Amino acid sequence: MAFEVRAPYPGDVSPGPLREQTPSPSPEVSEVRSSLEERSDEELVRLVQLGHSEALDVLLDRYRTFVRVKARSYFLVGADREDIVQEGMIGFFKAIRDFRDDRPSSFRAFAEMCVTRQMITAVKTATRQKHLPLNSYVSLDKPIYEDEFSERTLLDVLGDEAESDPLVHLVREEERRELGERLREILSDFEKNVLLLYLDGNSYQEIAERLHRQVKAVDNALQRIKRKLERLLKTNSEAREE
16 A cells, blocks of 8 residues: 655644654664665655655655755744744655656755745745734734835734734724834835835745845844834734723
8 A cells, every 4th residue: 555645734743853863773774774875866755655764764864954944045924943944844745745756857846846835835824814813913904105015015914922812913994004104114115125025925035136135134124023013013002001
């Protein structure tokens, strides 16, 4: 019976970023491992699809660093870097599950596509899903500023992570307008551009290329934006309580 490699979902056992140290393998196991390491990615995938767990271990070791490097290009509001890595690993497991060797694409190219697609989907879902209390987002319908991006709105802004009541995030219309106006005041032009491109699903690298800046500058801008938004929403929440 063929073995299906199923991508992990909430509730499943996560592949994890690193494996714990295990006792030294026996000579027989070491020999099998050495033999597998000499095989191509495509051969290993075929073995994994047939249920060969050792082949899966070899593939994971080959691609774990690749996934982590890919994750550096993306930013997920309300989550840490490891969450992006986990999304990438989900994409990698999907690549193993769905790869077919009768197609011209190599497994590496197919895996890169699946990993990238999974990360982008996670970013877009987090930034575009309206009124998402579990991820501490609040919807703002006011355009950030009037120019060529005038039709773009800030759909999902990170809210106060300390708040747990979902009702806190259902901001009234007049509060939306006020927050939108204050948001334009506290963000620099560069930060506004970075945020708009980020909300449109662009990676760090893509934003940097569009704005002709270094990737590090984009990362720093997003961190500043997050802190400013948190302070703004906290101030707004305190004002409502008075």
